[in-house]
Each structure stands twice: as C-alpha cells, then as structure tokens.
Amino acid sequence: xxxxxxxxxxxxxxxxxxxxxxxxxxxxxxxxxxxxxxxxxxxxxxxxxxxxxxxxxxxxxxxxxxxxxxxxxxxxxxxxxxxxxxxxxxxxxxxxxxxxxxxxxxxxxxxxxxxxxxxxxxxxxxxxxxxxxxxxxxxxxxxxxxxxxxxxxxxxxxxxxxxxxxxxxxxxxxxxxxxxxxxxxxxxxxxxxxxxxxxxxxxxxxxxxxxxxxxxxxxxxxxxxxxxxxxxxxxxxxxxxxxxxxxxxxxxxxxxxxxxxxxxxxxxxxxxxxxxxxxxxxxxxxxxxxxxxxxxxxxxxxxxxxxxxxxxxxxxxxxxxxxxxxxxxxxxxxxxxxxxxxxxxxxxxxxxx
Amino acid sequence: xxxxxxxxxxxxxxxxxxxxxxxxxxxxxxxxxxxxxxxxxxxxxxxxxxxxxxxxxxxxxxxxxxxxxxxxxxxxxxxxxxxxxxxxxxxxxxxxxxxxxxxxxxxxxxxxxxxxxxxxxxxxxxxxxxxxxxxxxxxxxxxxxxxxxxxxxxxxxxxxxxxxxxxxxxxxxxxxxx
Numbered sequence: 100x101x102x103x104x105x106x107x108x109x110x111x112x113x114x115x116x117x118x119x120x121x122x123x124x125x126x127x128x129x130x131x132x133x134x135x136x137x138x139x140x141x142x143x144x145x146x147x148x149x150x151x152x153x154x155x156x157x158x159x160x161x162x163x164x165x166x167x168x169x170x171x172x173x174x175x176x177x178x179x180x181x182x183x184x185x186x187x188x189x190x191x192x193x194x195x196x197x198x199x200x201x202x203x204x205x206x207x208x209x210x211x212x213x214x215x216x217x218x219x220x221x222x223x224x225x226x227x228x229x230x231x232x233x234x235x236x237x238x239x240x241x242x243x244x245x246x247x248x249x250x251x252x253x254x255x256x257x258x259x260x261x262x263x264x265x266x267x268x269x270x271x272x273x274x275x276x277x278x279x280x281x282x283x284x285x286x287x288x289x290x291x292x293x294x295x296x297x298x299x300x301x302x303x304x305x306x307x308x309x310x311x312x313x314x315x316x317x318x319x320x321x322x323x324x325x326x327x328x329x330x331x332x333x334x335x336x337x338x339x340x341x342x343x344x345x346x347x348x349x350x351x352x353x354x355x356x357x358x359x360x361x362x363x364x365x366x367x368x369x370x371x372x373x374x375x376x377x378x379x380x381x382x383x384x385x386x387x388x389x390x391x392x393x394x395x396x397x398x399x400x401x402x403x404x405x406x407x408x409x410x411x412x413x414x415x416x417x418x419x420x421x422x423x424x425x426x427x428x429x430x431x432x433x434x435x436x437x438x439x440x441x442x443x444x445x446x447x448x449x450x451x452x
Numbered sequence: 453x454x455x456x457x458x459x460x461x462x463x464x465x466x467x468x469x470x471x472x473x474x475x476x477x478x479x480x481x482x483x484x485x486x487x488x489x490x491x492x493x494x495x496x497x498x499x500x501x502x503x504x505x506x507x508x509x510x511x512x513x514x515x516x517x518x519x520x521x522x523x524x525x526x527x528x529x530x531x532x533x534x535x536x537x538x539x540x541x542x543x544x545x546x547x548x549x550x551x552x553x554x555x556x557x558x559x560x561x562x563x564x565x566x567x568x569x570x571x572x573x574x575x576x577x578x579x580x581x582x583x584x585x586x587x588x589x590x591x592x593x594x595x596x597x598x599x600x601x602x603x604x605x606x607x608x609x610x611x612x613x614x615x616x617x618x619x620x621x622x623x624x625x626x627x628x629x630x
Contacts, residue, residue: 103479105485131491214491214492215492274489274491275514276486277514356514359511359513359514362510435513435515437515437517438512438513
C-alpha cells in the first residue's frame with residue numbers, strides 16, 4: 100500500500116527519478132533547487148546510482164549528454180542562470196536525438212536576478228533554450244504531487260520521442276512541502292535504445308551519436324525528420340486541466356504555482372457571481388492550443404496570469420487567434436501574485452464585458 | 453474549512469519544524485496541506501517563517517498573507533505580522549522574547565514565555581514545541597495524544613533522546629495557563 104509522505108517539491112522530483120529507474124545525476128548547486136541534488140547525493144549511492152557534483156553547469160550538461168548517449172536514464176537540475184549556462188549542451192542533446200530530463204526550478208531574472216520564485220524562463224524553455232531548430236518537451240507541474248508524476252512522465256516521453264524533456268517549475272514549488280503519493284508507477288512499453296553508444300563487443304555495427312552534419316541537405320533532412328516527430332507530439336501530447344470553463348465568460352490561462360493562486364481567486368470571483376474559469380497548461384510545449392482556441396470561441400475574454408512580464412500570453416493569443424481579447428496580469432522579480440490582486444483584475448474585466 | 457497559519461521567528465528556533473509538525477499531523481488526519489518556507493538569506497540567520505495551510509478543499513495559493521493563527525517568536529516577526537492576523541484569529545506570542553503587548557482587540561492573544569520555560573526545564577531549544585502545546589490547547593486543532601504520536605513518528609531511533617524532550621515540551625506548553 101502506498102502512503103502519503105510530506106516532501107519538498109525538489110525532493111519529490113529526486114525520488115520520482117529514482118523510482119523510475121534513473122541512476123545518473125549530474126548537477127551543480129544553485130538556490131532554489133539545491134535540495135534536489137542534496138537528496139540524490141544521499142540516495143543515489145544507496146541504490147547503486149551516481150550523483151555527481153560537476154565543476155560547473157557546462158560540465159554537468161555535457162556529462163548528462165554523455166550518459167544519455169550511452170542509453171541510461173539521466174537527469175540534471177538547475178535554476179534559471181544555470182539553465183542559461185546549460186543551453187549550449189541542451190542544443191547538442193537535441194541535435195543528437197538523446198533523451199534526458201532537465202529540471203529548471205526558476206528564480207527571478209535576468210542575470211543573477213534573485214532567488215525567489217519566477218516563471219520568466221517561459222520563452223527560454225519553449226523558444227530559445229539553445230541554438231537551432233529544436234524543441235524540448237516542457238512540463239509545468241503545479242503541486243508537489245505533480246512534480247513527482249510529471250518527472251516520471253518526462254522520462255517516458257523523452258525515451259519515446261528521443262528528445263530532452265524539461266520540468267519547468269519555480270522556487271515555491273521546489274521549496275514547498277505537500278503530501279505525495281508515489282503509488283504504483285504506470286509501466287509503459289518503451290522503445291529499445293538500440294541507438295545507444297554503449298559498447299558493441301564487435302557483435303554489431305557501431306552506433307554513432309553526433310550532431311554535426313556538414314552537408315546542408317543531409318542536415319535539412321535530419322531536422323525535417325525531427326520535425327515530423329515534433330508534429331506528432333503537438334498532435335497527441337498536449338495536456339491541460341480545464342477548471343470551471345463550461346459556462347465561463349472569462350477564462351484565465353495560468354500554469355504552475357500561479358494557477359493555484361488563480362484557483363483561489365476564481366473561487367472568490369464565483370462567490371460574487373462572476374462566471375470565470377481557467378485552463379491550466381500542464382505541457383507548455385506542446386502548448387494546449389486546441390483547448391485554448393475552443394475556450395476563446397466560447398468565452399468573452401481571456402486573461403493570462405504569469406510570474407513574468409508576459410511571455411505565455413503570446414502563445415495564448417496565437418491559440419485564441421483573435422476570437423476574444425486576451426489580457427495580462429503578472430508579477431515578476433520573485434513576487435508571487437496574490438489571489439486578491441487576480442480577483443481585482445477579474446472584477447475589472449467583468450466590468451468591461 | 454481552511455486554516456492558514458504563519459510561524460515566524462529567527463533562524464534556529466525551529467520555526468520551520470513547528471510548521472512541518474502541523475502539516476504532518478493534518479496530512480495524517482487526511483487533510484490537504486501545504487507548507488511553504490521563507491528561503492534565501494533568511495536561512496543564513498535572521499528572520500525565518502513558514503506558511504502552513506490545512507484544508508478540506510484543494511489548497512490554492514500556498515502563501516499565507518492573512519493567517520488565522522500567527523505564532524510570533526521574536527519582536528521583528530511580531531511587528532511585521534501582528535496586523536495581518538484575521539479578525540477572530542489567534543496570536544500566540546513567545547513573551548520571553550517579545551516584551552510588547554498587542555493592541556488588537558479582535559483576535560485571541562496568548563502570551564507564553566516559551567523560551568524561559570524551556571531554560572527553566574533544561575530543554576533549551578524546545579521553545580517551539582512548547583508553543584505548539586499551547587497552540588493545541590487554544591485552538592483545539594488537533595487531539596493532544598494524536599499530535600504527540602504524529603510528532604514522535606518522525607524521530608529516528610538514533611535520536612531517541614529527543615523523544616522525552618519533545619514530550620516534556622509539548623506537555624509544558626499545553627498545561628501552561630497563559
């Protein structure tokens with residue numbers, strides 16, 4: 100029988116990684132994700148795994164690439180400035196078609212920024228985490244339970260599609276404790292890693308893991324093939340939670356910890372008779388375009404709520420495609436929006452309907 | 453029903469531990485809970501606090517800005533959060549470290565010299581648990597025996613010496629007539 104345990108979000112990710120067979124961690128400490136590496140430093144040796152603190156984020160991501168190339172499950176974690184350092188390696192990993200899981204427990208930016216929670220790496224995760232035509236699977240948990248579940252999901256989908264997956268969380272989710280039920284982990288049929296460079300004992304043709312293609316036609320072909328996979332992912336893997344959207348005049352779009360602030364605000368607004376609901380993207384790439392487009396067609400207005408100056412709102416507007424106006428409310432720099440402030444914005448929008 | 457709590461003091465008092473015990477007991481009782489610490493410069497000394505929410509509903513924002521229960525264990529915390537306590541809520545004050553009285557008339561206020569009680573009873577460092585004892589009595593949030601059992605559940609055998617100290621501290625706090 101499974102029992103709920105009280106854990107920090109950072110620890111829940113670490114435990115989930117172990118539970119789904121990951122035995123390799125490479126990282127470099129940074130607030131507010133440090134408990135993740137701390138937990139793995141304690142636990143990995145006990146399960147025969149490796150937890151290695153590299154000399155830098157750049158080293159850690161390249162170790163991650165090496166481990167992934169050998170076919171093992173591997174995870175690396177950091178927070179915003181550290182992910183910027185890792186971005187070159189992430190591009191190489193995508194270019195080599197390697198699966199791995201990258202954790203970003205976001206903090207305020209840009210630059211060294213601050214250490215309080217933020218969602219301002221949305222563009223980075225969904226647009227520009229490295230050079231070249233590439234995508235990452237991006238998951239946005241909004242509870243400690245989801246930190247665990249989506250980590251397992253990220254490993255599976257990374258293996259299935261042979262690409263890096265990212266958990267885009269924030270300092271609040273990383274630091275807070277909530278009950279987690281690891282329960283039974285769903286077992287998926289996963290493809291064999293027959294591409295791995297893990298020694299062939301002269302019994303098979305050697306495997307080569309590489310992202311360098313000098314011939315432009317060859318490189319275009321390879322990128323095209325990768326984009327066919329991306330298209331399939333956009334078709335099948337977009338996920339979101341719809342909350343009270345059926346009769347909603349105003350639909351909020353919000354992810355992660357901010358979506359919880361919105362839920363509290365929605366409860367208060369509903370008590371005042373305002374018909375408001377929310378779509379919470381669980382995957383940021385692929386973005387749940389269909390659900391948001393459908394909501395834009397039935398609602399009178401939408402509101403993107405983020406801990407940034409407004410980044411996801413671009414995707415919301417693209418998905419809404421002009422069907423209804425999309426407004427923005429956000430805080431940045433490490434400030435968490437209050438339910439009262441979101442409620443105030445909802446009231447102001449209601450007055451304009 | 454949702455109860456929002458804020459535990460505030462300085463680093464080393466066991467502020468985060470107190471909050472965690474409340475969250476654990478609530479979890480064992482089948483409630484939804486969240487525990488959110490202040491982190492960063494605070495954990496290197498100075499102010500520390502944590503938000504705890506216990507609810508029958510799904511927990512929304514984990515950040516407590518208007519607590520039903522405030523535990524203040526130093527003067528800066530008292531000054532910072534006194535006004536934020538919801539009307540009808542509880543304010544529990546370690547009066548050995550805070551020589552100030554609240555001007556609020558719409559909340560239940562309880563002064564307990566927890567740090568002094570800990571010293572007198574040779575359980576230095578247990579003021580946080582003493583306060584928890586008083587909190588239990590005042591609010592009736594959890595049954596005393598159940599809470600004690602939940603608290604002791606987390607203590608590994610290698611630290612058995614802590615069991616008696618925790619028992620003593622919780623009882624001291626519970627039985628203190630503020």
